[in-house]
Amino acid sequence: MKRWLPIFLSILVLAASFAVRAETDAEVRARKDALDVAGAFSNDGFKIRDGHWCGVVKPHEHALVAVNLYAGNQYWFSAASAEPAKIAVSVYDESGKQVTTESYNNGEKAAAGFSPANSGLYFVSVDLVEGDGGSFCLVYSYK
Amino acid sequence: MIRLAKLGVLALAAVVFVATGATDTGRLPADQLAKAVRSDSISIPTPGELFAALGKSEKTNWSGQYRGPMPVTYRNRAQIALNLGGLIADGFIAVQAKDSQQVKNIGSDIIKLAKALGVSEHLLSRGKSINEFADNNEWDTLQEELEATQNEVKSSMQSHADQDLVILVTLGGWIRGTQVVTAAIMQNYDERSAKVLRQPALVRFMQSKINEVSPELRQEPLVKDVSEQLNGIEKAVSFPAAKTPAVDDVRKVNEAVTKVMTEIESKELPK
Numbered sequence: 001m002k003r004w005l006p007i008f009l010s011i012l013v014l015a016a017s018f019a020v021r022a023e024t025d026a027e028v029r030a031r032k033d034a035l036d037v038a039g040a041f042s043n044d045g046f047k048i049r050d051g052h053w054c055g056v057v058k059p060h061e062h063a064l065v066a067v068n069l070y071a072g073n074q075y076w077f078s079a080a081s082a083e084p085a086k087i088a089v090s091v092y093d094e095s096g097k098q099v100t101t102e103s104y105n106n107g108e109k110a111a112a113g114f115s116p117a118n119s120g121l122y123f124v125s126v127d128l129v130e131g132d133g134g135s136f137c138l139v140y141s142y143k
Numbered sequence: 144m145i146r147l148a149k150l151g152v153l154a155l156a157a158v159v160f161v162a163t164g165a166t167d168t169g170r171l172p173a174d175q176l177a178k179a180v181r182s183d184s185i186s187i188p189t190p191g192e193l194f195a196a197l198g199k200s201e202k203t204n205w206s207g208q209y210r211g212p213m214p215v216t217y218r219n220r221a222q223i224a225l226n227l228g229g230l231i232a233d234g235f236i237a238v239q240a241k242d243s244q245q246v247k248n249i250g251s252d253i254i255k256l257a258k259a260l261g262v263s264e265h266l267l268s269r270g271k272s273i274n275e276f277a278d279n280n281e282w283d284t285l286q287e288e289l290e291a292t293q294n295e296v297k298s299s300m301q302s303h304a305d306q307d308l309v310i311l312v313t314l315g316g317w318i319r320g321t322q323v324v325t326a327a328i329m330q331n332y333d334e335r336s337a338k339v340l341r342q343p344a345l346v347r348f349m350q351s352k353i354n355e356v357s358p359e360l361r362q363e364p365l366v367k368d369v370s371e372q373l374n375g376i377e378k379a380v381s382f383p384a385a386k387t388p389a390v391d392d393v394r395k396v397n398e399a400v401t402k403v404m405t406e407i408e409s410k411e412l413p414k
Contacts, residue, residue, distance in 0.1 A: 047283065049192070050290040051184035062171065064179035066186050068345040070196035071338040090169065094344065094384075096176050098169035118384045119196075121344035123171065123179050140185070142192055 026082035027054040030137035033080030037109050038141045041076045046141035054137040055126075057087060063126040065138065069116045076113040077124045079138040084108065085131025089138070094121040105129075181348055187313055188345070189293065190232040190320035191286050194239050196339045197324050202331045205240035208323045209233070213408055215255040221366050224308040225407045227256045227296065228315025234273075234289045236323055243277035246285060250274060253292065260308070262299035269295060307356040314349050314369070315407060318400050325397035329390065337388040340396055343381040346373055365406065372403050 023031075031052055038048045057063045069075060081087045089112040091099050099122070101112040116122065126136055180186075197203055210233070217223045230253050237245035250273035257263040269292045276285045293316070297309045321340075328336050350373045353361065360366055379396045382388055388396075 047191070047195070047286065049185075049189065050287065050294050051189075053180060053182060053185045055180070062175060064171070064175065066176075066179045066181045066344070066348075068186060068188055068342060068348075070188065070193060071341075072196035072199050072335060073192065092169070092171050092176075094176075096171035096173065098171075119339050119341040120384065123176060125171070138185075142195060 023054060024135060026135035027137055030054065030080045030082040030135050031139070033082075033109060034078050034137045034139045037078035037080060037104070037111050038076065038139050041078075041111075041113075041141050044143070046074070046076055046143045048139060048141045052137055052139045054135065056134065057081065057085070057126050057128045057136045058133040059128055061128075063136065064123050067122050067124055067140070069119065069122050071116050071119045073142045074113065074115045075140055075142050076111055077138060077140045078104075078111040079109070079126045079136055081108040081128075081131070081134060081136045083131065083134030085134060086129040087136060088127045088129050090125045090127065092123040092125065093118075094123075096123070183297070183309060183313055183352070184294070186345075186348060187317070189290055190235040190316050191238075191290060193320045193324055193339060194235055197327060197336050198239055199335070203239070203327050204330065205236055205327075206242060206245075207330070208236055208326060209240075209245065213252070214410060215252050215259070217256075217259065217410070219363070219365065220260060220305075220308060221311055221360060221363050222407065223256055223259050224300075224311035225315035225318075225365070225369070227253065227260070228293075228312040228317070229319035229404065229407065230256060231289060231293045231296075231312070232316045232319035232323070234292075235286065235320070238282055238285050238289065241280065241282055243280060246277040247274050250277070257296055257299075260300070260305070262296055262303060262305070265295055265299060266292060307360050310349065310352040310356065311366070314353070317345070317349065318403055318407070322397065322400045322404050325393050325400065328393050329397060332390050332393070334387045337393055340380055340388050340393065341382045341384070343377055346377040346380060349373065350377065368406060369403055372399065375399055376403070 053065045055063050077089050079087060079089050086107055087110045088105055089110045091101050091112050091114060093099055099114055101114040104111040126138055217226060230249060234246060234249045237249055250270050254263055254266055254270045257266050272288055276288055297312060300308050353370050376399045379399050
């Protein structure tokens with residue numbers, strides 16, 4: 001029995017390491033493009049948060065992520081698609097109501113910026129406007 | 144130089160951004176909101192974001208929020224993780240105070256605690272960078288470096304099959320950050336700053352992540368105690384959207400997080 005223990009442990013460790021999802025090449029590409037968009041806001045004093053969200057955007061589906069924001073800060077959410085497509089970024093408050101944002105749309109790249117009046121939960125949506133969909137990545141910046 | 148040129152090009156691109164003036168008539172149904180992705184790396188703000196919101200007020204006395212030297216010889220892994228998060232928040236405070244010596248002291252303590260968890264191998268070079276940036280007063284870069292350090296600690300924990308400790312690092316940072324922010328607001332109350340305290344969904348999310356850790360870790364006295372107190376903290380930060388927390392509300396949040404922080408720092412673990 002003792003002989004099998006190290007093997008079981010190795011399998012467990014291996015399984016745990018696979019549980020941490022690796023990023024695909026397409027997601028890495030999309031992240032680079034999203035960071036390029038966010039980089040433009042750095043000149044205005046926005047700091048890019050060291051964190052990102054990658055996923056798949058499909059026709060007629062919202063790719064939604066929950067974020068917790070602070071009143072007093074300004075935010076830009078920047079996204080890029082790895083495949084040729086037209087995407088858009090929108091922001092919703094905790095009740096699901098869309099908030100008015102400044103927007104940037106340039107085919108595979110898009111961004112939405114706003115200053116929350118209240119701190120709390122918001123939802124950022126990445127939507128496919130044209131194209132078949134594919135991998136995307138979202139980053140955000142604040143000041 | 145190339146980096147500057149690239150930034151210049153991107154700045155030009157920013158100028159041609161098209162303001163489409165998104166409609167504000169859209170609404171997402173509750174079932175879609177419930178399915179939204181929630182992740183530690185993007186749904187939980189960093190201490191730097193919290194301090195940035197407060198830092199708009201010039202009156203914040205950041206150096207007045209320092210705490211005395213803390214032990215770096217804890218034996219309990221959960222307690223080390225919680226304190227590591229708190230220490231990283233202290234690093235952000237020192238950056239806000241633009242205090243290079245304090246940043247270096249905290250950077251060195253972060254490495255010591257990370258070593259105790261066995262996740263320090265990649266962090267040694269981060270420690271060197273932190274010292275270098277502190278010497279050169281590169282505050283923005285230092286803030287980025289601290290965020291990167293926090294993320295490196297967490298990803299190192301994941302690769303060491305210590306995923307359960309990741310949420311404790313995040314939680315420790317949030318508790319220490321909230322303690323500092325509430326103390327600063329109490330010293331110099333203004334309504335705009337007090338608005339940062341409304342974060343019920345954030346506390347609920349951290350609580351849900353703690354409920355996902357292994358039963359053994361969840362039953363550890365300190366983790367159990369912190370988790371129980373989070374329920375009270377969630378109530379204390381659940382203000383209606385239109386309400387600005389009054390001084391008394393801020394004091395209540397401060398008392399609640401200070402109580403938890405004292406237990407996290409204590410060498411005497413709860414029984």
